[in-house]
Amino acid sequence: MARPVISGNFDLESPLTRVPPKRRGAKRVWYVPNHKSFGAFMRSEQMRSVTYEISLDIASLAKELSPVSQRGGNQDGQRMRDQFRVVRNVGNMRVGGNWRVMVWVVNDARSAAPNEFGTSKNKRHRMLGRAGATFGDFKPDSGPGGTT
Amino acid sequence: MTTIQPFPSIEKALKTVIEMSYPEANGHVGGDLQTVPADGSIYVWLGLVPGGGVNDQTSGQWTIDVDVFARDYNSAMMHASGIEAKLLASPHRTDEIIIDSVFQNQSPTERPWDDDSVYRVGATYVLTARRRGV
Numbered sequence: 246m247a248r249p250v251i252s253g254n255f256d257l258e259s260p261l262t263r264v265p266p267k268r269r270g271a272k273r274v275w276y277v278p279n280h281k282s283f284g285a286f287m288r289s290e291q292m293r294s295v296t297y298e299i300s301l302d303i304a305s306l307a308k309e310l311s312p313v314s315q316r317g318g319n320q321d322g323q324r325m326r327d328q329f330r331v332v333r334n335v336g337n338m339r340v341g342g343n344w345r346v347m348v349w350v351v352n353d354a355r356s357a358a359p360n361e362f363g364t365s366k367n368k369r370h371r372m373l374g375r376a377g378a379t380f381g382d383f384k385p386d387s388g389p390g391g392t393t
Numbered sequence: 394m395t396t397i398q399p400f401p402s403i404e405k406a407l408k409t410v411i412e413m414s415y416p417e418a419n420g421h422v423g424g425d426l427q428t429v430p431a432d433g434s435i436y437v438w439l440g441l442v443p444g445g446g447v448n449d450q451t452s453g454q455w456t457i458d459v460d461v462f463a464r465d466y467n468s469a470m471m472h473a474s475g476i477e478a479k480l481l482a483s484p485h486r487t488d489e490i491i492i493d494s495v496f497q498n499q500s501p502t503e504r505p506w507d508d509d510s511v512y513r514v515g516a517t518y519v520l521t522a523r524r525r526g527v
Contacts, residue, residue: 358504362458362504363440364426365426365427365507366507369426369440371443371458375443375444378444378456379444
């Protein structure tokens with residue numbers, strides 16, 4: 246059986262993959278990920294600022310999704326939907342084994358938790374859950390930007 | 394022309410998975426907060442987070458609450474942790490759906506309930522699932 250004749254540009258390092266030949270004296274470049282540096286970046290104040298900005302959007306959306314009380318709020322006239330606030334400096338948390346910055350969106354109203362999770366007497370509105378899911382849910386491949 | 398059937402209910406699949414993998418919950422899984430037993434016996438409530446899911450009839454991703462009701466806090470937390478351990482050990486298969494991955498969004502935590510004689514511990518999970526055979 247005759248050997249197949251390979252024709253083509255033999256100046257290439259590999260005619261199949263079209264890899265150009267190495268130049269004389271050229272060195273291969275290897276990418277070595279610096280996990281320590283990347284971890285520090287993910288816990289940096291720069292990342293906290295981005296997280297804080299998103300948290301403000303979540304708080305704003307949660308307010309829009311909140312039910313409106315017919316009773317006009319508590320004794321101070323404060324409605325539950327107006328009491329969402331963002332706490333910026335609450336430290337870090339582990340996500341998938343890695344430390345990441347954490348920012349809280351909270352609501353101190355007594356009716357917030359029953360409205361969020363529902364009870365036998367309160368309809369479940371899930372304001373924060375729905376607002377948070379809009380911006381991602383900690384899964385690596387979710388959220389509008391592809392990452393969270 | 395290919396006809397695609399509606400995506401099978403993810404809540405129904407999760408109910409099957411919990412009842413099969415956690416025998417203590419068998420027959421006590423539902424989706425109605427009005428039917429929580431007042432005697433404190435175990436009840437596992439499943440509720441999709443509205444707006445927390447997308448699917449394209451072959452695969453999808455959903456955010457779902459799994460709340461456990463029981464007589465006391467320890468019992469509720471024990472069952473919630475037991476279900477958590479089973480759910481996180483994905484993949485899970487039912488007749489219609491394969492749940493490829495289960496990610497925990499919120500770990501078991503006490504949640505409010507009207508009746509002080511019943512304790513509620515809930516967790517939130519994100520499921521990635523696909524229609525079986527795809």
